[in-house]
Amino acid sequence: MTSSFDKRSRSLWMDVEVAPNARPFEGARSCDTIVIGAGIAGISTAYELAIQGQKVIVVDRGSIAGGISARTTAHLAPLCDDLTSEMIRLRGEEISRAFYESQAAAVDRIEEIQKTENITCDFRRLDGFLFQAPNTDSAIIDDEMDAVRKVGAPVHRLVGVEALAHCEQQHVLRYPRQATFHPLKYLQGLVSAIEARGGLLYAGTIVHAVEESGGDTVVVTADRGNITAAAAVVATNSPINNTVALHTKMAPYRTYAMAMRIKRGALPDALYWDTLDPYHYVRLQPGDGQTDYVIVGGADHKSGEADDADARFQALEAWARNLMPALGEVSHRWSGQVLDTIDYAAFIGRNPGQQRIYVHTGDSGQGMTHGVVGSLINSSLILGREAKWVDVYEPSRKTPSAIGNFLRENTTVVKNIAEYLAPGELSSLDDLKPGHGAIVRQGLSKIAAYRDDHGQLYKRSAACTHVGCHLHWNSFERCWDCPCHGSHFAADGTPLNAPAVSGLAQVD
Ligand SMILES: Cc1cc2nc3c(=O)[nH]c(=O)nc-3n(C[C@H](O)[C@H](O)[C@H](O)COP(=O)(O)OP(=O)(O)OC[C@H]3O[C@@H](n4cnc5c(N)ncnc54)[C@H](O)[C@@H]3O)c2cc1C
Ligand code: FES
Incomplete structure (x- = not known):
């Protein structure tokens, strides 16, 4: 019994095995960079280094890409999902603009990679619609439009979303050049590209410790030997090497997703979110030619603070059917976890106090794009090149304006111990x-x-x-x-x- 990922909770992507031949590591090896964790963050980082000629090894305790990346809904949306107006309030205009640019660059990078590596992963550019939830003030849409313009992102204001029922009077922002894809088909393609350049991937290999020793890093696995490398990247979603410091600046939230069938063409291919907190999120995935899948997500709560998934799925389904009466049967239901940081950006870069160990964590509900931003920053730092956006994501940063979020999230620990x-x-x-x-x-x-x-x-x-x-x-x-x-x-x-x-x- 090593996984709870059985049929009760199965995402739309899990039928794709990303690296079925990956075996556990055995013995002793050395390489240029070892990456711990084979999700979007780890695999993308290994890819960026492998194409620059580095000898890379990736290890994962489970299957390759079997973690949270197998449970995503994979909207590739570059604006802050906690609202750009909120981000500007906490981090100012300049950092928020750099955040948007980095996230947009991540979407561009995915588009470029799937093209150059010939990865068939249903990648497509499309519009995103942020729409005013019923019985809420439209001021939120006005404020968000001002904020989005300040960070330089294209945006159009509308009234009504034609595709959704009961939304004729709702105020809406349309964002062009968003994107989406099949996450595991994409990662499968990246793995092949890494292997083609001599990279090695090991599944079923638990890393117990990662240490700096002499001029190297040493990764200690559970009973399977050690791997020595010039640099190590910890991309385990939540860092295994940093006991407390980073963990106090982020909090785990469980989020729920389900897929329902719909006749092809009944809902235009786009991304949709509402303005509630937690917000609902919707996208499409091509099905068998006659039908598509509509993926609906939301109903988030702090991890461990509710155990009522059925009620949450019922609420999600009712919400979706009200807006999309043409929805057919439910085909998949699953949940997963996101790590919300107190100031909405991930932690990417050198692990505080270390020279050769790099960290990637704090996906904040945008872990697909964050994973790729992380691969660009950490690979540049490892290769000794100039890295963009380091200030936005610096792991040791302090954000005094986020003290309210910090205190609120950390009361969980105090209550929990009691x-x-x-x-x-x-x-x-x-x-x-x-x-x-x-x-x-x-x-x-x-x-x-x-x-x-x-x-x-x-x-x-x-x-x-x-x-x-x-x-x-x-x-x-x-x-x-x-x-x-x-x-x-x-x-x-x-x-x-x-x-x-x-x-x-x-x-x-
Ligand atoms: C329902 C849902 C919807 C989402 N929707 C979106 C979205 O629309 N857009 C978006 O951008 N993001 C979204 N996210 C977030 C995004 O999916 C995640 O942030 C992202 O997939 C995390 O990738 P990762 O590489 O950091 O982690 P993972 O994919 O979890 O990879 C980490 C890996 O590390 C391995 N590991 C852990 N400990 C060890 C150890 N000791 N030794 C060896 N290996 C170890 C794990 O086995 C795992 O495979 C969503 C998440 C969920 C749950
Ligand atoms: S995850 Fe930190 S105590 Fe459980």
């Missing part, structure tokens, strides 16, 4: 039904207990192996979520999502 004093959710393990998980008190400790569909009981410590927060059961994904910094563990305690590296302790 949960160790609370009673268990069940008074006895006998009350635990098959297919369910719950926290049970045993003396002074808390147990994360799960009984599988055949009745077998798994008893693990309820303390996250990152820095000890109290875990919460997620019945939709059948995993344990950590509300503090975003680790997930399978029901048998195996880590699924960083920053945790080790599994949950077994309880006898």
Whole structure:
């Protein structure tokens, strides 16, 4: 039981195996750059270095591109998804303009790569529509238009979105030159391009530590040997090498997505978002020629703070059917996690205090474009070239104007630790039904207990192996979520999502 990714939660992309032949690492090796984590960030970075002639190795604890990148909805949208007006408020016009330019450059880079590498990944340029949610003030649209103009992005103001029902009177911004694609087909193409240039990818290889030693970096794997490299990039979504500093500046949110069929042509191919917080997001994906898939996402909550996925999917579906009455049956439902930083931009660059270890984290709901921005910045730094946009993404930056977000996000940790004093959710393990998980008190400790569909009981410590927060059961994904910094563990305690590296302790 190493993954909760079964049929209950399956994205539209997961039928594509990105690197089915990737095997676990064994022995000892050296290379120019080792990349830890094979999602969009890690694979894109390895690609940029491989095309410059570097010998690269990529390792992943699971399958290649089997992490959050397999759960995205892959809107390639360069404007801040928390609103450009908000970003200007926190970081000013100049940085916000550089943020937009870097994100737009990431979309251009994806377009260029899929063309030069002949990757068939359904890439297309299209419009994006930000529309006023019902019963909200249209001032938000006015403010956003001013902000978007200030950062130099093209924008048009409209009333009504023709394609959506009940939206005739809504105020709307149309953004040209957005894009979208099939994320795993794209990553499959990148992997082939890396391998064609001599790069190596290893799946099933857990990295326990990454250290600077002499003039090198050493990556220590769990029982499989060490890899030595001139530089290392930690692209594990949430960093495994940085115990607390970066984690206090971002917070994990679970977000939900579902796909529904629709007759081809019934909804114009575009990206759509509303102005709610959390916002709803919509895109299309080509289906079998007669039908397309409409992907609808949203209903976010802080990780571990709700366990009501069915209700959230029902609300998403009702919202979508109201706007798109032609929608057919639901074909896929899944969830995943994004790491929202307190000032909306990722952390990319040299890991604070280190010379040869680079980090990429803090996707903020724009992890596809952030992943590619990260690949451009970190590869330039590693190659000793001038890197653009470093100030926007500097990992050690402080943003005094974001202190409110910082305090709000970090109260979760304080509240969480207090949960160790609370009673268990069940008074006895006998009350635990098959297919369910719950926290049970045993003396002074808390147990994360799960009984599988055949009745077998798994008893693990309820303390996250990152820095000890109290875990919460997620019945939709059948995993344990950590509300503090975003680790997930399978029901048998195996880590699924960083920053945790080790599994949950077994309880006898
Ligand atoms: C439902 C949903 C919708 C989204 N929609 C969008 C969108 O429309 N547009 C957008 O831009 N972004 C979107 N995002 C965000 C985006 O998908 C993610 O931010 C992005 O995919 C993260 O990529 P990554 O490479 O950082 O992480 P991942 O893809 O998670 O890759 C990290 C890898 O590191 C590996 N790893 C972890 N620990 C270790 C270890 N100790 N040793 C070895 N390997 C390790 C993991 O196994 C994993 O494969 C969405 C996310 C979700 C969940
Ligand atoms: S992820 Fe940090 S304590 Fe769990």
